[in-house]
């Protein structure tokens with residue numbers, strides 16, 4: 281379940297935003313929904329309306345209007361080609377816009393809160409993994425003929441491992457000297473994985489591997505389930521961009537396989553569940569097997585190495601350069617997060633070949 285944080289102070293601050301979505305007085309309730317690392321999210325209720333309200337982190341998304349363009353383009357394509365598919369596009373403001381920008385250049389948008397829909401924060405069993413993987417596969421499959429290259433690149437180089445790795449090498453020269461010293465052993469561990477970057481370079485130079493419409497953030501909390509446990513939609517559409525399918529499969533590997541979430545600090549608890557791996561594969565392939573070339577399919581296992589490693593260097597680079605991207609909740613938080621990913625990578629690499 282999403283963590284719900286009650287809030288009173290924010291009510292006053294956000295009243296002008298809630299008004300944009302049709303609330304004409306101060307009779308609304310607002311509570312913060314925790315979970316995401318980037319945007320701020322609230323649940324708002326007034327009259328018979330329930331909304332999810334979000335403020336976009338403009339440090340991360342420099343052009344929020346591009347998010348809206350991408351969602352609109354995908355939404356109109358799906359409305360035409362797959363009208364039965366539920367795509368949670370933002371609600372329009374009373375002025376007819378899919379975003380609300382306030383006087384201080386804060387960008388907000390709202391979504392309908394679907395009664396009875398549920399989200400989960402940890403994959404408890406293989407069925408949930410299957411359901412989620414199937415939905416992410418379905419999303420990309422339905423958009424096979426959509427011209428992915430026309431989408432804006434909302435975060436430049438977001439899942440470009442070559443760029444991320446080069447940025448990491450730069451941080452080794454420019455980062456905080458004390459932190460660089462403290463993390464030496466972990467930095468060595470990263471540098472030993474250069475083969476993962478090499479494989480990415482090969483893959484991205486291979487014309488048999490297509491860029492498709494990918495979600496790029498396939499954690500389980502971005503899937504809506506109905507009360508009987510069936511997944512029916514994917515949410516969090518900010519990073520819908522052209523990308524490789526391994527981005528989506530890889531982030532499922534990263535976030536579904538171990539029962540421990542990415543915040544776990546006891547690394548001995550990190551454990552790969554083979555039945556969950558199998559469920560990700562079956563669920564995703566039930567929608568995508570006809571779309572993916574055999575060359576693409578040969579990178580299925582690699583997807584997990586790719587994303588876990590990239591997340592490790594994202595957390596570690598952020599720690600070494602002073603925590604500007606992921607806000608730490610305690611000193612050393614991003615260092616711990618990076619260590620967790622490297623431990624997860626080690627466990628992932630131990631998956632026997634026959635199970636991959």
Ligand code: GN1
Pocket residue numbers: 315316317318319340496497516519542591
């Ligand atoms: C961020 O905030 P959230 O949960 O949507 C990040 C992902 C990372 C994830 C790690 C735009 O996602 O790429 O994998 O944290 N999103 C962005 O938990 O950087």
Ligand code: MG
Pocket residue numbers: 316318497516518
């Ligand atoms: Mg996200």
